[in-house]
Amino acid sequence: DGGITQSPKYLFRKEGQNVTLSCEQNLNHDAMYWYRQDPGQGLRLIYYSQIVNDFQKGDIAEGYSVSREKKESFPLTVTSAQKNPTAFYLCASSMAGTEETQYFGPGTRLLVL
Amino acid sequence: EDKVVQSPLSLVVHEGDTVTLNCSYEVTNFRSLLWYKQEKKAPTFLFMLTSSGIEKKSGRLSSILDKKELFSILNITATQTGDSAVYLCAVEVLSGTYKYIFGTGTRLKVLA
Numbered sequence: 001d002g003g004i005t006q007s008p009k010y011l012f013r014k015e016g017q018n019v020t021l022s023c024e025q026n027l028n029h030d031a032m033y034w035y036r037q038d039p040g041q042g043l044r045l046i047y048y049s050q051i052v053n054d055f056q057k058g059d060i061a062e063g064y065s066v067s068r069e070k071k072e073s074f075p076l077t078v079t080s081a082q083k084n085p086t087a088f089y090l091c092a093s094s095m096a097g098t099e100e101t102q103y104f105g106p107g108t109r110l111l112v113l
Numbered sequence: 114e115d116k117v118v119q120s121p122l123s124l125v126v127h128e129g130d131t132v133t134l135n136c137s138y139e140v141t142n143f144r145s146l147l148w149y150k151q152e153k154k155a156p157t158f159l160f161m162l163t164s165s166g167i168e169k170k171s172g173r174l175s176s177i178l179d180k181k182e183l184f185s186i187l188n189i190t191a192t193q194t195g196d197s198a199v200y201l202c203a204v205e206v207l208s209g210t211y212k213y214i215f216g217t218g219t220r221l222k223v224l225a
Contacts, residue, residue: 031211042119042201042217043156050210058212090155094211101147102203102213104155 004105023091032074033092115140119216136202137184144205151199
């Protein structure tokens with residue numbers, strides 16, 4: 001089946017710990033995105049990438065880092081510098097520069113212990 | 114600064130009612146406007162609008178874009194409890210590269 005997968009479904013982070021959220025797609029999409037959603041809020045863009053080995057900061061990149069070594073994969077690391085990481089994280093992908101829409105993964109809920 | 118504003122923030126209706134959700138935007142380099150439905154997890158795609166005045170329709174849902182006045186509406190007729198969700202509007206912009214700007218969403222609750 002084609003689609004976007006995210007893992008884990010739930011993730012617990014201790015104070016001062018870095019954690020990495022996985023996002024993989026087999027849709028052959030060029031562009032991938034990470035969003036954060038807080039309760040009752042819309043989606044805010046953290047990072048996005050249009051091609052391999054290149055990515056741009058979104059509106060709330062501080063305390064996060066990404067890599068794009070492969071077209072299929074766009075992992076997000078929540079670093080210890082992110083002081084309020086509890087949120088629902090959504091990964092998405094799209095075919096850049098076309099009229100195709102953006103498709104979302106199932107999300108990862110991150111909780112701080 | 115690019116922004117997308119949705120209204121109302123929340124709405125409670127009874128089954129059978131018709132609802133209209135609004136999305137206005139101020140962006141540079143508009144490419145498209147998208148509507149999503151979010152129930153518990155990932156948003157699911159409803160419509161993409163790129164041309165002004167053309168209505169997109171799927172069953173009881175329809176949407177139209179006004180590029181002159183910079184807004185879109187999502188209409189749901191004969192609402193059902195299964196329509197209860199958060200409806201998200203997003204605008205795709207070209208800002209060096211392509212990206213999407215989301216509104217805060219409208220939370221719709223349909224009562225039986």
